[in-house]
Amino acid sequence: xxxxxxxxxxxxxxxxxxxxxxxxxxxxxxxxxxxxxxxxxxxxxxxxxxxxxxxxxxxxxxxxxxxxxxxxxxxxxxxxxxxxxxxxxxxxxxxxxxxxxxxxxxxxxxxxxxxxxxxxxxxxxxxxxxxxxxxxxxxxxxxxxxxxxxxxxxxxxxxxxxxxxxxxxxxxxxxxxxxxxxxxxxxxxxxxxxxxxxxxxxxxxxxxxxxxxxxxxxxxxxxxxxxxxxxxxxxxxxxxxxxxxxxxxxxxxxxxxxxxxxxxxxxxxxxxxxxxxxxxxxxxxxxxxxxxxxxxxxxxxxxxxxxxxxxxxxxxxxxxxxxxxxxxxxxxxxxxxxxxxxxxxxxxxxxxxxxxxxxxxxxxxxxxxxxxxxxxxxxxxxxxxxxxxxxxxxxxxxxxxxxxxxxxxxxxxxxxxxxxxxxxxxxxxxxxxxxxxxxxxxxxxxxxxxxxxxxxxxxxxxxxxxxxxxxxxxxxxxxxxxxxxxxxxxxxxxxxxxxxxxxxxxxxxxxxxxxxxxxxxxxxxxxxxxxxxxxxxxxxxxxxxxxxxxxxxxxxxxxxxxxxxxxxx
Ligand code: NOJ
Numbered sequence: 001x002x003x004x005x006x007x008x009x010x011x012x013x014x015x016x017x018x019x020x021x022x023x024x025x026x027x028x029x030x031x032x033x034x035x036x037x038x039x040x041x042x043x044x045x046x047x048x049x050x051x052x053x054x055x056x057x058x059x060x061x062x063x064x065x066x067x068x069x070x071x072x073x074x075x076x077x078x079x080x081x082x083x084x085x086x087x088x089x090x091x092x093x094x095x096x097x098x099x100x101x102x103x104x105x106x107x108x109x110x111x112x113x114x115x116x117x118x119x120x121x122x123x124x125x126x127x128x129x130x131x132x133x134x135x136x137x138x139x140x141x142x143x144x145x146x147x148x149x150x151x152x153x154x155x156x157x158x159x160x161x162x163x164x165x166x167x168x169x170x171x172x173x174x175x176x177x178x179x180x181x182x183x184x185x186x187x188x189x190x191x192x193x194x195x196x197x198x199x200x201x202x203x204x205x206x207x208x209x210x211x212x213x214x215x216x217x218x219x220x221x222x223x224x225x226x227x228x229x230x231x232x233x234x235x236x237x238x239x240x241x242x243x244x245x246x247x248x249x250x251x252x253x254x255x256x257x258x259x260x261x262x263x264x265x266x267x268x269x270x271x272x273x274x275x276x277x278x279x280x281x282x283x284x285x286x287x288x289x290x291x292x293x294x295x296x297x298x299x300x301x302x303x304x305x306x307x308x309x310x311x312x313x314x315x316x317x318x319x320x321x322x323x324x325x326x327x328x329x330x331x332x333x334x335x336x337x338x339x340x341x342x343x344x345x346x347x348x349x350x351x352x353x354x355x356x357x358x359x360x361x362x363x364x365x366x367x368x369x370x371x372x373x374x375x376x377x378x379x380x381x382x383x384x385x386x387x388x389x390x391x392x393x394x395x396x397x398x399x400x401x402x403x404x405x406x407x408x409x410x411x412x413x414x415x416x417x418x419x420x421x422x423x424x425x426x427x428x429x430x431x432x433x434x435x436x437x438x439x440x441x442x443x444x445x446x447x448x449x450x451x452x453x454x455x456x457x458x459x460x461x462x463x464x465x466x467x468x469x470x471x472x473x474x475x476x477x478x479x480x481x482x483x484x485x486x487x488x489x490x491x492x493x494x495x496x497x498x499x500x501x502x503x504x505x506x507x508x509x510x511x512x513x514x515x516x517x518x519x520x521x522x523x524x525x526x527x528x529x530x531x532x533x534x535x536x537x538x539x540x541x542x543x544x545x546x547x548x549x550x551x552x553x554x555x556x557x558x559x560x561x562x563x564x565x566x567x568x569x
Contacts, residue, residue: 240303248279268311
């Protein structure tokens with residue numbers, strides 16, 4: 001339930017009683033928006049706004065196109081604020097909005113204080129933030145501190161004038177005696193992470209593409225620049241940042257070779273190397289402590305969530321510090337777990353046992369870099385997708401949904417000639433063609449799908465027109481969308497209880513657990529039903545059938561194949 005909903009539910013006598021202290025004149029002149037804002041701040045005083053909440057990741061380029069260029073933009077997204085508030089999410093994370101030559105679709109920033117003209121203007125962003133806030137939805141931006149674009153004025157100056165202070169904003173180093181790169185680090189395509197700057201004869205470092213030079217975080221001027229950037233956006237009302245490559249921005253000062261990774265799991269090794277020195281340095285922790293102080297100085301507190309691509313939970317836990325570093329850290333071990341009761345319960349339980357009590361875990365199934373969970377976990381099976389949605393939305397901590405998760409959006413086959421991701425085009429053996437997870441949101445059936453005007457060519461193709469769209473699913477009681485809304489409302493109604501989690505039964509095909517006042521039974525079997533203990537409950541939701549009425553007075557109930565049922569005490 002959004003705070004707006006909460007407001008509507010406050011009856012007039014209660015509202016005036018609550019407001020008495022402010023005087024009747026101010027009651028009359030305070031707009032509804034002001035009241036929503038005040039209520040948001042009141043809620044923040046009780047617990048952080050993201051705790052046990054749901055955030056929604058908008059890949060802006062694929063959300064809604066308002067101006068007929070085939071790219072989603074801020075004005076388009078503005079038209080969907082009611083949708084987001086109705087969905088019940090607490091906030092949105094916008095994929096990079098800053099000016100960029102788009103070699104990595106915005107993850108190559110050319111100006112940290114601006115807005116990409118494809119998306120609109122800074123006024124549009126201000127308006128988006130303001131209008132979201134009127135509906136109780138906060139807005140996070142994506143911050144890319146690991147590298148800039150090679151078109152950023154800092155890098156241009158660093159190359160043009162090696163004696164300028166901007167040279168030290170980046171990592172330049174001499175090659176080895178034989179002229180080869182300074183060490184064995186590899187970039188995101190598997191090639192050397194070093195490119196020769198012909199003019200000076202030195203190499204510069206890029207952990208991603210050569211047009212994404214890495215910043216030198218040992219330089220205090222770089223640190224100061226980013227403190228300014230954080231404050232600039234916080235002052236404009238941005239609720240926080242998702243921090244790109246949060247685990248990787250500091251590099252080994254001695255530029256030592258990364259060791260080989262014989263036994264590493266494939267997901268967390270890097271072209272056969274463990275990124276011990278090229279990323280993953282401990283020096284990030286004092287930096288995030290400083291950023292946290294900046295974020296906490298704002299009211300309500302701003303949120304810092306890290307893209308922490310690490311392969312063990314102990315290391316993940318470190319990003320929370322003693323409650324004084326990042327507020328949230330993405331858990332990629334959960335993302336990449338197998339979708340079965342044992343694997344899921346194991347990763348959930350080990351995460352909860354290792355993270356400090358004060359830390360809110362993060363659960364997510366999809367994002368713009370990986371296969372969507374309806375495809376990856378559920379193999380394009382709608383019933384399994386709904387089981388996955390049920391589990392995601394009934395775990396303790398903060399859930400991030402990726403746009404389209406709520407309608408069970410799947411990966412889309414993008415023919416090679418329509419692919420737009422320069423990074424994966426450069427890697428013939430790429431683990432995953434990221435375009436598959438970035439296709440435009442289908443708001444309805446038919447030409448343009450409600451994403452763009454009929455006749456406009458969207459920047460990436462749509463998936464099949466098969467009823468997996470917002471309009472069709474809004475009318476369907478048993479759709480993924482209706483389920484998502486129900487689950488978010490249910491979650492919200494017991495939000496303060498959700499930190500208590502207990503796994504009750506895990507078998508090959510069944511997972512039963514309690515999360516605060518929710519009791520969940522998830523059956524992963526293809527065709528077997530199970531009987532599970534029936535608790536006393538006030539409300540229940542089935543992933544397959546929607547709201548559940550009375551289940552009789554038996555002590556047991558039957559949960560069907562590929563079905564999950566949630567009971568609220
Ligand atoms: C992680 C982002 O999610 C991804 O899309 C990007 O390519 C890299 N970081 C580099 O910024």
